Amino acid sequence: MALVQGRAAGTRRSKIINGVLVNGILALICILWTVPTIGLLVSSFRPRADVVTNGWWNVLPHQEYVTVNQIQLTPGLPLDQPIQVEGQTLTDDQLRAGFKLPDGRKVVWANRRSRTVDVQNQQWTAKTNFTLNNYDNVLIGQEYTTTDAAGNTKTEKGENMSNAFISSLTVAIPATIIPILIAAFAAYAFAWMRFPGRKTLFAMVVGLLVIPAQVALIPLLTDFSALGITGTYLSLWLVHTGFGLCLAIYLLYNYISQLPREILESAFIDGASPFTIFIRLILPLSVPALASFAIFQFMWVWNDYLNALIFLGTAPDTQVVTIKLAQMLGSRGQDWHLLTAGAFVSMVLPLIVFFSLQRYFVRGMMAGSVKG
Amino acid sequence: MIQQTKEVETRPASGAAAGFMDPGRFFAALLGLVVVLVLLGLGFVYLRDSKGANIFNAVVAIIWGVGGVAALYYTVNALIESLPNKWRGRLLPFLFVGPGVAMLFWVLTIPTLRTLYQSFFNNDSTSFVGFNNYIATFTDRGMLESFRNNLLWLFVGTGFCVVFGLLIAVLADRSKFENIAKALIFMPMAISFVGASVIWKFMYAYAPSDQPQIGLQNAILTGFGLEPQSWLTLQPWNNLFLIVVQVWMATGFAMVLFSAAIKGVPTDLIEAARVDGATEIQSFFAITIPYIQGTIITVTTTTAIGTLKIFDVVWVMTGGQYGTSVVGTEFYRQFFANRNFGYGAAIAIVLFIAISPVLIYNLRQLRKQEGF
Numbered sequence: 001m002a003l004v005q006g007r008a009a010g011t012r013r014s015k016i017i018n019g020v021l022v023n024g025i026l027a028l029i030c031i032l033w034t035v036p037t038i039g040l041l042v043s044s045f046r047p048r049a050d051v052v053t054n055g056w057w058n059v060l061p062h063q064e065y066v067t068v069n070q071i072q073l074t075p076g077l078p079l080d081q082p083i084q085v086e087g088q089t090l091t092d093d094q095l096r097a098g099f100k101l102p103d104g105r106k107v108v109w110a111n112r113r114s115r116t117v118d119v120q121n122q123q124w125t126a127k128t129n130f131t132l133n134n135y136d137n138v139l140i141g142q143e144y145t146t147t148d149a150a151g152n153t154k155t156e157k158g159e160n161m162s163n164a165f166i167s168s169l170t171v172a173i174p175a176t177i178i179p180i181l182i183a184a185f186a187a188y189a190f191a192w193m194r195f196p197g198r199k200t201l202f203a204m205v206v207g208l209l210v211i212p213a214q215v216a217l218i219p220l221l222t223d224f225s226a227l228g229i230t231g232t233y234l235s236l237w238l239v240h241t242g243f244g245l246c247l248a249i250y251l252l253y254n255y256i257s258q259l260p261r262e263i264l265e266s267a268f269i270d271g272a273s274p275f276t277i278f279i280r281l282i283l284p285l286s287v288p289a290l291a292s293f294a295i296f297q298f299m300w301v302w303n304d305y306l307n308a309l310i311f312l313g314t315a316p317d318t319q320v321v322t323i324k325l326a327q328m329l330g331s332r333g334q335d336w337h338l339l340t341a342g343a344f345v346s347m348v349l350p351l352i353v354f355f356s357l358q359r360y361f362v363r364g365m366m367a368g369s370v371k372g
Numbered sequence: 373m374i375q376q377t378k379e380v381e382t383r384p385a386s387g388a389a390a391g392f393m394d395p396g397r398f399f400a401a402l403l404g405l406v407v408v409l410v411l412l413g414l415g416f417v418y419l420r421d422s423k424g425a426n427i428f429n430a431v432v433a434i435i436w437g438v439g440g441v442a443a444l445y446y447t448v449n450a451l452i453e454s455l456p457n458k459w460r461g462r463l464l465p466f467l468f469v470g471p472g473v474a475m476l477f478w479v480l481t482i483p484t485l486r487t488l489y490q491s492f493f494n495n496d497s498t499s500f501v502g503f504n505n506y507i508a509t510f511t512d513r514g515m516l517e518s519f520r521n522n523l524l525w526l527f528v529g530t531g532f533c534v535v536f537g538l539l540i541a542v543l544a545d546r547s548k549f550e551n552i553a554k555a556l557i558f559m560p561m562a563i564s565f566v567g568a569s570v571i572w573k574f575m576y577a578y579a580p581s582d583q584p585q586i587g588l589q590n591a592i593l594t595g596f597g598l599e600p601q602s603w604l605t606l607q608p609w610n611n612l613f614l615i616v617v618q619v620w621m622a623t624g625f626a627m628v629l630f631s632a633a634i635k636g637v638p639t640d641l642i643e644a645a646r647v648d649g650a651t652e653i654q655s656f657f658a659i660t661i662p663y664i665q666g667t668i669i670t671v672t673t674t675t676a677i678g679t680l681k682i683f684d685v686v687w688v689m690t691g692g693q694y695g696t697s698v699v700g701t702e703f704y705r706q707f708f709a710n711r712n713f714g715y716g717a718a719i720a721i722v723l724f725i726a727i728s729p730v731l732i733y734n735l736r737q738l739r740k741q742e743g744f
Contacts, residue, residue: 019546026543029536030556033620036571037559039588043574055586170430178437185445186472195465201473206738208480210731212681214703214720216483218490218713223478227420234419237433242479245472274464275449303564305684306700310708322566326688329570336574336586343570347563354562358555361562362628 044340045130051337058127065098065106065120073115085117134341139165161345163317164324170233171308171320172301175240176294182241183248184256184290188282190249191257192264193274202253208246216243217310224311231318235311240304244297255289256282288360295361299350321346397454404447412440441471484724491717495710505718515719518697524611525618525679525698532619533675534668537626542656544627545634554631558624565621565684572617573689576603607695614696617685622678626671633667634660673730680726699723 042056050058058064071085079092085107090099095117098108110118139162189195190202220239221230229235259282267277283290305322314323325346328339354361415436422429445467452463494501509515540557544550560568577587581600585591590600603613637660645655661668683700686692692701699719707716 022543022546023549026540026547026549026553029540029543030553033557033560033623035588036575036620037563040571040574052586054584055588055591057588057591166427170427170433173430174433174437177434178441181438181441181445182472182475185467186469189465189468193465193468195462195469198465201469203735203738204473204481205476206734207731208476210677210727210734211480211484212677212720212723212727214681214700215487215724216480218707218717218720219483219486220479229420232420232422233429233433234416237437239479241437242475245476246480249472273449273453274468275445275453278468299562303567305564305566305688306704322564322684325564325570326566329566329573329688336577339570340574343567347567350562350564351559354559355555358558362558 040340040343043336044134044344045132046127046337047129047131047133048335048337050127050129051340052334054127061124061126063122064125066123066125067110067118068105068121069119070110071107071117071119073117075115077115079112086119134337135345138338138341138345160316161321161324161342164319164321165345167318168302168320168322171236171240171312172298174233174237175244175301176298178237179241179244179248179297180290180294183245183252183293184283184286185278186245186249187252187256188278190253205246205249209250213243213306217307221310230311231313231315233312233318236308239307239311240297240301243307244300248293248297251293252286252289255286259285291357292360295353295357299353299361302350394454398451401447401450401454405444405451408440408443408447412436412444415440444471487717487720490713491721493714493717495712495714497713501714505714506722508715509718509722514697515699515702517695518692518699518702521611521696522680522682522698525615525682526676528612529615529618529622529679529682530672530675532615533622533626534672536619536623537671538630538668540623540627541630541634542660544631554624554627557627560621561624563621565617566688568617568621569685569688572613572620573604576613578602604690604696605694610690610694610696614685614689617689618679618682622675626675629667629671630664633664637663673733677727677730680723 039056042059043051046056046059073083073085077083082089082091083095084090085095086101086105088099088101088107090107092112095107095109096112098106098120100106104122106120106122108118108120110116140160190198190205224230224235224238229238263281263285264277267281272280303322305326308320308323312318312320312323314327319327325339325342328335328342332338415432419429419433419436448467449464452460452467455463490497491505492500492502540553544553547553563571574586575588576590577585578590578600579585579587581594585594585600589603594600604610606613641659641663642655645659650658681700682698683704686696686698686701687704690696692698692705697705699722703716703719703723706712706719
């Protein structure tokens with residue numbers, strides 16, 4: 001009896017250890033995965049002077065030398081000779097690098113020319129200056145002045161990202177909705193009708209799922225310039241409709257072909273035409289599958305860069321957020337206060353969609369896992 | 373999953389009159405169709421010529437796209453239903469699949485064939501050059517570098533995504549915090565590659581060693597007293613630092629699929645193995661892995677295709693410079709910077725050939741399904 005109890009206690013202990021180990025490793029991975037995004041989000045709310053002079057993790061409490069006192073030495077004191085500060089004899093180099101006093105304080109030049117010395121003390125601090133200015137600059141694009149660490153002011157032109165945001169919506173909404181209807185009709189026919197060429201055509205749909213967009217880009221661009229629609233939203237709607245159709249047909253086929261046969265048969269017996277059955281029965285019953293595809297396609301189109309770059313281009317009044325952001329990264333690679341805010345503007349809508357409709361998105365993505 | 377396609381008999385829609393043609397209805401439907409086509413044409417011209425980014429145009433596009441397609445289906449359906457029974461049954465399926473299939477032919481199937489044709493021609497498609505473009509593809513030093521990098525992406529990127537995805541799925545399955553952990557790991561999937569590039573460029577940000585580091589990686593290095601690195605120009609390791617971005621984004625996808633698959637492993641199998649004295653690790657490799665084999669193949673092929681087509685991350689972060697070019701960026705450079713259409717087409721076809729084993733595998737799987 002005692003032995004059994006001992007064993008049970010042993011397994012219980014190993015279970016606890018296991019649990020700690022599992023949760024510990026998982027927590028570590030989660031932190032690793034989330035830290036980059038947190039860094040971006042935090043930086044986007046920090047003033048420019050802070051972003052360029054110290055890392056975003058400094059918003060957390062940390063120990064840092066803070067100036068508590070300033071000493072004015074004799075003006076014109078020769079620097080090539082030992083200097084007396086706080087009872088220590090120091091050289092110019094030591095003061096430049098900062099010298100630790102025996103009591104833990106540090107002395108460092110505040111201004112070498114005017115011979116002032118900072119006396120610093122190690123203290124707990126957190127750099128918690130937050131501002132919405134970055135978003136203001138990125139979204140509205142007015143001229144604005146900033147003050148950098150050295151106290152110089154600088155006037156810059158902001159970015160007009162709100163326009164790109166509207167542009168992205170203009171691309172994404174029709175490019176999500178238009179393919180759904182076309183695909184639903186086709187999926188219904190593939191699932192419930194017999195016609196010559198059905199197998200071949202469906203094999204084509206499945207084959208096209210993995211095709212790299214690159215093979216179609218050149219001829220499409222030729223066609224679009226012949227039609228005079230390059231650089232218009234129309235070209236991008238057509239492209240996304242075409243590229244999204246394979247997945248839509250495949251996904252909706254899998255769903256519609258699983259609908260119970262009896263419902264459709266009884267509708268036929270009542271004398272409904274296939275068209276009526278589609279509108280009255282198939283579409284309402286397929287809402288979960290339609291929603292899954294819609295969310296997947298919306299994210300896909302919103303986040304797309306290559307097609308937007310090729311078909312819509314980089315013209316300021318039509319460019320989408322991904323293009324705008326990439327352009328900012330190229331032209332103002334060091335303006336991290338603007339880049340982080342811009343990146344967050346481009347991410348905010350997909351993140352809202354993701355966190356509110358996660359279930360549908362995951363379902364669409366799993367069904368879309370055959371798509372490359 | 374085995375699909376069963378059930379045929380539903382197309383029965384006459386309205387009792388006695390069916391079987392004969394109804395001229396009145398026929399001409400009314402024909403007139404309706406003409407009106408719809410004219411309206412669609414007008415909408416096309418309007419959308420082609422309007423270039424501004426505004427919500428109004430997006431609304432027009434939705435009405436034009438969805439409403440136009442719906443009206444087209446409706447009028448053609450009315451036209452077909454006015455025909456004699458025999459014709460009705462034959463034509464109706466083609467009305468349903470027609471628009472979708474036509475769109476796929478225009479946007480994907482035919483362009484692929486045209487690209488193949490174009491790849492045998494010179495830079496402006498005026499003279500036949502045989503296999504010269506392909507020979508150039510496999511001998512050009514820049515291209516060879518891209519192939520090497522793409523292989524690195526293929527093996528390292530896919531390998532890490534699959535291993536991490538599986539590890540996290542297994543850990544999350546045993547943790548109480550499963551949902552939070554999965555949402556955090558999965559979140560990068562919702563972000564665009566461009567947004568992710570900004571996030572990671574910020575992580576990799578470099579400043580000379582005498583200045584404060586604002587990039588986390590370099591801050592950690594200098595914290596340990598090491599020299600800061602310019603990660604994105606550090607050949608050949610910079611390729612790995614770019615692959616990190618892909619792993620960060622795509623692991624969530626692998627995890628979600630693995631997680632669903634692991635939940636499908638029968639618990640009595642695992643239980644039986646435990647009774648027989650198998651350790652957790654033994655039962656994982658002997659039962660779980662074989663059981664989720666299908667999912668492993670799906671995840672591996674999908675991720676592999678993603679790495680082969682990679683473009684955005686490289687283009688936005690390094691522009692393909694510093695020895696980081698991949699096939700996707702070379703294609704873009706040849707086609708848009710050098711205007712070398714034949715060469716660009718050949719690169720696209722090589723990409724297509726690299727992906728084709730997956731295409732063939734998908735078609736084989738389709739043939740196993742009932743109904744095809």
